[in-house]
Amino acid sequence: MDQQGTRTLVIQSTGDSPLLATQLVDTIATIPLVETVVGFGPVRDVTAAALPDGTRVGARLAYGVIGNVQATPRTPNEATVQLAWLSMQASRTLGLPPGAGTIRIIDGPEYTVAGVVTPPDYLQSFEPLVVIPTPADPHGKASLSTIVILAKSPEDVAFLGKTVAPLLSELPDENVSLSSSERLATLRQAIGGELTKQARVIVLAVLAISTAISLVIVWGFVLGRRKDLGRRRALGATRATIIALVVGQVALTAALASTMGALFCTATLSMLNTQIPRPSYVMAVVVGLTATAALAASVPATYAANRDPLHELRVP
Amino acid sequence: MMPSLEAPTGGAYLGPRVRVRGAVFGYGTDSPIVDDWSAEFHPGTVTAITGPSGCGKSTRLYLLGLMVKLTAGAVEIDGQRVDHLSDAARSRIRAWRFGFVFQDAALDPTRSVLDNIIEASLYRNQSRREAAQRARELMDRFDIAIPPDRRPGQISGGQAQRIALCRALLGEPDILVADEATGNLDPRSAATVLEAFREHAVTGGCAIVVTHDPTVAGWADRRISLDPLHEGVSA
Ligand SMILES: Nc1ncnc2c1ncn2[C@@H]1O[C@H](COP(=O)(O)OP(=O)(O)O)[C@@H](O)[C@H]1O
Ligand SMILES: [Mg+2]
Numbered sequence A: 001m002d003q004q005g006t007r008t009l010v011i012q013s014t015g016d017s018p019l020l021a022t023q024l025v026d027t028i029a030t031i032p033l034v035e036t037v038v039g040f041g042p043v044r045d046v047t048a049a050a051l052p053d054g055t056r057v058g059a060r061l062a063y064g065v066i067g068n069v070q071a072t073p074r075t076p077n078e079a080t081v082q083l084a085w086l087s088m089q090a091s092r093t094l095g096l097p098p099g100a101g102t103i104r105i106i107d108g109p110e111y112t113v114a115g116v117v118t119p120p121d122y123l124q125s126f127e128p129l130v131v132i133p134t135p136a137d138p139h140g141k142a143s144l145s146t147i148v149i150l151a152k153s154p155e156d157v158a159f160l161g162k163t164v165a166p167l168l169s170e171l172p173d174e175n176v177s178l179s180s181s182e183r184l185a186t187l188r189q190a191i192g193g194e195l196t197k198q199a200r201v202i203v204l205a206v207l208a209i210s211t212a213i214s215l216v217i218v219w220g221f222v223l224g225r226r227k228d229l230g231r232r233r234a235l236g237a238t239r240a241t242i243i244a245l246v247v248g249q250v251a252l253t254a255a256l257a258s259t260m261g262a263l264f265c266t267a268t269l270s271m272l273n274t275q276i277p278r279p280s281y282v283m284a285v286v287v288g289l290t291a292t293a294a295l296a297a298s299v300p301a302t303y304a305a306n307r308d309p310l311h312e313l314r315v316p
Numbered sequence B: 001m002m003p004s005l006e007a008p009t010g011g012a013y014l015g016p017r018v019r020v021r022g023a024v025f026g027y028g029t030d031s032p033i034v035d036d037w038s039a040e041f042h043p044g045t046v047t048a049i050t051g052p053s054g055c056g057k058s059t060r061l062y063l064l065g066l067m068v069k070l071t072a073g074a075v076e077i078d079g080q081r082v083d084h085l086s087d088a089a090r091s092r093i094r095a096w097r098f099g100f101v102f103q104d105a106a107l108d109p110t111r112s113v114l115d116n117i118i119e120a121s122l123y124r125n126q127s128r129r130e131a132a133q134r135a136r137e138l139m140d141r142f143d144i145a146i147p148p149d150r151r152p153g154q155i156s157g158g159q160a161q162r163i164a165l166c167r168a169l170l171g172e173p174d175i176l177v178a179d180e181a182t183g184n185l186d187p188r189s190a191a192t193v194l195e196a197f198r199e200h201a202v203t204g205g206c207a208i209v210v211t212h213d214p215t216v217a218g219w220a221d222r223r224i225s226l227d228p229l230h231e232g233v234s235a
Helices: A022-029 A076-080 A088-094 A121-126 A156-168 A182-224 A226-234 A239-271 A279-306 A309-313 B057-064 B087-097 B113-123 B128-141 B157-170 B187-202 B214-219
Strands: A008-013 A034-048 A057-066 A083-086 A102-105 A110-116 A130-133 A146-151 A176-180 B018-025 B034-041 B045-050 B072-077 B098-101 B175-179 B206-211 B222-225 B232-234
Touching: A008 A156, A022 A034, A022 A057, A022 A146, A022 A156, A034 A088, A057 A088, A083 A088, A088 A110, A121 A146, A146 A156, A156 A176, A182 A226, A182 A239, A182 A279, A226 A239, A226 A279, A239 A279, A239 B087, B018 B057, B034 B057, B034 B072, B045 B057, B045 B187, B045 B214, B057 B175, B057 B206, B087 B098, B087 B113, B098 B157, B113 B128, B113 B157, B128 B157, B157 B175, B157 B187, B175 B187, B187 B206, B206 B214
Parallel strands: A057 A130, A083 A110, B045 B206, B045 B222, B098 B175, B175 B206
Antiparallel strands: A008 A146, A008 A176, A034 A057, A034 A102, A034 A146, A083 A130, A102 A110, B018 B034, B018 B072, B222 B232
8 A cells, every 4th residue: 555545535526516616625735734635527538539439538627736737727828728638548548649649528629638647646546547627616616526635644634634624514415525545445445345245255154064064963963862862752851851952952062162262263363463353243153153053953953852762762 | 731640649540550452553664563452550569561572572661651652542541541642741741650760771871870860850840959869868778889970881780770770769650660670680689679669569659560581570460471372461
């Protein structure tokens, strides 16, 4: 993970029309903790002007600073000149020479490629990057959907977030989100999601395997105890007593075993300084394994209980 | 299930304690081992069931103990039919009214001698402490001079059978049943077991012994012979 990734704050507006105005970028740029800030409009597809059927790349209106490119037109004049900056990767994808050529928005205007933009680390996820500097929004209008803020230091990100949040108070909550280091968060979310899914699969697999193993072990256990269970039946144990006996013994064993396993795992994890699962999760695993074993035991237990005691008494 | 079946009834009933009427039973698809068998077992009496090996003596004991489902016929206790009751009800009758002594003692090798003796009290929902107290008394009565926490693996065959006898008597059953209970025993242990059965009958109990030993059969009050050559009842 790059260092800059941990210094990023992202404001995102969802929904049909962009909600973030360029003035917000200007305001954020004045905050001392901010190293740089840039706003992007919604993605529009572009092709090389000469190749309308060529490969499409997403272009964004941009306002602010992107690495080497000051995407804030200084003069109204500059804004009227329709210019675009392309990353090397974008030019290659579109089939254009680096920093040159002309692009066209699908069913829209043409832009002259003014130069090469080198996306800094924290904007890598926007590659292939095509930026079209946009002038400041007229009052009451918003053209940006994403604002990416790079803080001067990772320690400042949290505080910066608190500083920026009030600036968004006018905007509808449900359509605007503020998240620190989006790439990191996305990655974490992705890993997290993967882990949860994997953990679920593992837990299910463990339960399935332990059910199968318990079933086999308990079958063996019951078969080995046919004489014992037959004697119990002959001495007056009801079927229910036999089932309760077998299931109870198996459940007790499973509860002891899984509790010991859980304690051992927790101890190992804490020695490795790894995150220890919540106690409720550990409890759930113990209860789950015990219930699984009891469930597995109930099948042979019922079988054992329903055999005639004399058959079992005759087992040598 | 009538509660009267779980405890000895007092006074009024004068018929046989256990009666079998026209019982038919066979294992699987084989022709029946027990075919139209009728018999009576009275209180105050030791009845011996005799016959050659394989003629169905043990099977008849299991039948009396309500452990099998008859193809036809009925088993009555104190004049009430019980063989068609639910499994739970038949189990309770076994727990409360029968005491069994099996051929090989059939002790649980994993548990102590004391636990073996009090096992069936669990099925009668009796308190463990009371049962343990009574178990020690029975151990004294039958001269079992071994520590109660000893495992069955560490005792002699004669001791094991006397322990099985304690287990059978713990619930003060009114029907005491033995399946070749003296077969493998030294004379002294065999005598102890037989004396216990006699004692049970003398005090009004119904004692049933299965045996192929003519001496034991001769000692009983009544004999039910299953030998095809001289089948019948003798007293
Ligand atoms: N579980 C069983 N399945 C099939 N046949 C059995 C079973 N138990 C006993 N038998 C058969 O029933 C017959 C009577 O057995 P049993 O009642 O044990 O005789 P006894 O006690 O007089 O020696 C024997 O021929 C025996 O092989
Ligand atoms: Mg037999």
